[in-house]
Structures are given as C-alpha cells and as structure tokens.
Amino acid sequence: KAGVTQTPRYLIKTRGQQVTLSCSPISGHRSVSWYQQTPGQGLQFLFEYFSETQRNKGNFPGRFSGRQFSNSRSEMNVSTLELGDSALYLCASSLEGSGRGEQYFGPGTRLTVT
Amino acid sequence: SQQGEEDPQALSIQEGENATMNCSYKTSINNLQWYRQNSGRGLVHLILIRSNEREKHSGRLRVTLDTSKKSSSLLITASRAADTASYFCATDRGAGKSTFGDGTTLTVKP
Numbered sequence: 001k002a003g004v005t006q007t008p009r010y011l012i013k014t015r016g017q018q019v020t021l022s023c024s025p026i027s028g029h030r031s032v033s034w035y036q037q038t039p040g041q042g043l044q045f046l047f048e049y050f051s052e053t054q055r056n057k058g059n060f061p062g063r064f065s066g067r068q069f070s071n072s073r074s075e076m077n078v079s080t081l082e083l084g085d086s087a088l089y090l091c092a093s094s095l096e097g098s099g100r101g102e103q104y105f106g107p108g109t110r111l112t113v114t
Numbered sequence: 115s116q117q118g119e120e121d122p123q124a125l126s127i128q129e130g131e132n133a134t135m136n137c138s139y140k141t142s143i144n145n146l147q148w149y150r151q152n153s154g155r156g157l158v159h160l161i162l163i164r165s166n167e168r169e170k171h172s173g174r175l176r177v178t179l180d181t182s183k184k185s186s187s188l189l190i191t192a193s194r195a196a197d198t199a200s201y202f203c204a205t206d207r208g209a210g211k212s213t214f215g216d217g218t219t220l221t222v223k224p
Binding site for chain 1: 154
C-alpha cells in the first residue's frame with residue numbers, strides 16, 4: 001500500500017499571500033488530520049476530516065481552513081500568511097480517526113513565510 | 115499546554131545501551147501511542163497501548179503504562195545509531211484529537 005503523500009514538500013511564500021497544501025491518505029482511510037509543527041510550539045493539532053466532514057478542530061485562527069474530497073484527499077489552506085505560520089505541516093491518515101488509534105503520517109510540507 | 119510531556123527533553127547514549135524516556139499526561143485517556151520522528155520528517159508510529167494494558171513489546175521496544183500515575187515509559191534496548199531521532203507520546207481521549215508532547219531527542223553515538 002502506498003503511504004501518505006503530501007505536496008508540495010517545500011514552499012516559500014510572502015507575508016499576506018495564501019497557500020494550499022495537499023494530502024493524499026492511505027487507500028481506504030477516511031480520516032485525515034492536520035498538524036502544525038514548530039520548534040517553539042511543538043506538534044499542534046489543526047483539524048480532522050472524516051468522510052468529507054470536519055470532525056474536530058484545534059485552536060487556530062480562521063485563516064486556517066481545510067476540506068476533504070470524496071476520494072478522501074484533503075487540502076489545507078492558510079490565508080493572509082504571517083511569519084509565524086512558518087512550520088512543518090504534517091497530515092496523518094487513519095481508519096478510525098484522530099483520537100481513536102494509530103495514525104500514519106506523511107513526510108510533511110515545509111512552509112517558509114518571508 | 116500539551117496533554118503529554120516527555121522526559122527527558124534530550125538523551126545521549128552509546129550504541130548498545132538502553133534508552134528510557136517517559137511521558138506524563140494530565141487527564142484520563144483511551145490509549146497512548148509512541149511515535150518516532152527523524153530530523154524534519156514525518157512521524158512513524160511505534161506502538162499503541164490501551165488504557166487497560168500495562169505493558170507491550172514490539173521488537174526492541176517496551177512500553178509501560180501506569181494509569182494511576184498518568185505516565186508511560188518507552189524503553190529501547192540495545193540501541194543503535196539508527197535509533198537517533200525524536201520520540202513523541204500522543205494521548206488519545208477518544209472522539210477527539212491526539213495530543214502530542216514536546217518529545218525527547220535521543221542521540222545514539224556509534
């Protein structure tokens with residue numbers, strides 16, 4: 001089985017721009033969760049999608065949004081980028097969903113905001 | 115603040131030695147998981163232990179869970195240079211999100 005894939009792997013954006021990140025889960029997994037990882041804040045949960053519905057949301061501003069398609073692929077969007085949004089963004093897929101068992105992580109998208 | 119906190123923050127040992135890292139959490143959980151992350155890459159799931167289990171083994175890994183103390187430990191036996199990575203515990207409270215700790219950075223010197 002192919003693993004979780006994320007595109008792009010690296011991204012450089014300017015403050016004020018917006019960005020869309022993509023995640024393709026493992027075949028058969030209906031849950032996709034997104035995490036932000038920074039040296040200062042560690043791994044923080046952004047949101048989880050299950051069968052095209054947002055099921056859980058972390059404590060991030062509304063500039064962070066996401067969606068999931070019928071094939072379980074998910075996208076995450078960040079609008080009006082700030083310097084503090086520079087981070088490694090990780091997505092994870094699972095059968096049962098975040099908080100319910102094992103998650104499989106993608107390699108991440110490294111976003112740099114200048 | 116994070117639900118899980120790993121201790122120590124950093125650990126440096128020689129190849130062949132055992133490495134032990136601990137995770138403490140604050141509220142009751144359904145299960146606890148350990149993950150490994152090599153520098154700047156995605157996390158790899160190592161082991162899941164449910165709240166009604168006390169110990170699990172997987173190869174050179176041994177995980178214990180003490181729900182009365184709200185703590186877990188990960189033991190890596192006969193460590194190798196390839197074990198150099200950051201290790202995270204993640205607590206699951208069910209019907210919600212996994213909450214990760216800040217991680218323990220393990221360095222195994224050849």
